[in-house]
Amino acid sequence: RKEVEQDPGPFNVPEGATVAFNCTYSNSASQSFFWYRQDCRKEPKLLMSVYSSGNEDGRFTAQLNRASQYISLLIRDSKLSDSATYLCAVNDGSSYKLIFGSGTRLLVRP
Amino acid sequence: GAVVSQHPSWVICKSGTSVKIECRSLDFQATTMFWYRQFPKQSLMLMATSNEGSKATYEQGVEKDKFLINHASLTLSTLTVTSAHPEDSSFYICSALSGGAEQFFGPGTRLTVL
Numbered sequence: 001r002k003e004v005e006q007d008p009g010p011f012n013v014p015e016g017a018t019v020a021f022n023c024t025y026s027n028s029a030s031q032s033f034f035w036y037r038q039d040c041r042k043e044p045k046l047l048m049s050v051y052s053s054g055n056e057d058g059r060f061t062a063q064l065n066r067a068s069q070y071i072s073l074l075i076r077d078s079k080l081s082d083s084a085t086y087l088c089a090v091n092d093g094s095s096y097k098l099i100f101g102s103g104t105r106l107l108v109r110p
Numbered sequence: 111g112a113v114v115s116q117h118p119s120w121v122i123c124k125s126g127t128s129v130k131i132e133c134r135s136l137d138f139q140a141t142t143m144f145w146y147r148q149f150p151k152q153s154l155m156l157m158a159t160s161n162e163g164s165k166a167t168y169e170q171g172v173e174k175d176k177f178l179i180n181h182a183s184l185t186l187s188t189l190t191v192t193s194a195h196p197e198d199s200s201f202y203i204c205s206a207l208s209g210g211a212e213q214f215f216g217p218g219t220r221l222t223v224l
Binding site for chain 2: 089096098
């Protein structure tokens, strides 16, 4: 089993749609959780950290479920510019090292 | 967010040569930086943790004599790919650890070994 797993997609949605991604992790000792966005042939950019109580930043909402060991990202009112690959990242539980999922590709169509 | 630069952004070299990639944190000091490699359509794979003033810590399966890491200052880490082979062709990305435990990534270096 991979340490961090994501559905590779692609998720193909129309503009304005709401889309949700999940990411499961295997290490119960993990303490830090992040969502990154990566555009084609570019570096990942931090989208948001994920806190235990859940957090929201504009159209983006992230949640953590420790019991089931998954994190989620909800994007409301999708824009064409949201098209990208979304990577979840989880620390290894004992250091600041991050383990990345393979990413979920999102395509937002007009 | 914090700014991290990488140089060069792309490099093409002949098989057997060595290539040095620089990673700089521009507006903060980073005692810890990370080096990743990403092959097409795959995720980032951590290669090593670079610690200022001490030896790097390599992930399992990464040859420390092939991928030399030096972190001589709080704002600069370098990765040298020695005796490069075509299978080393990849996208190499560094990140710097901020005080808040978030990692900020450099723009990456695309290496092509002929």
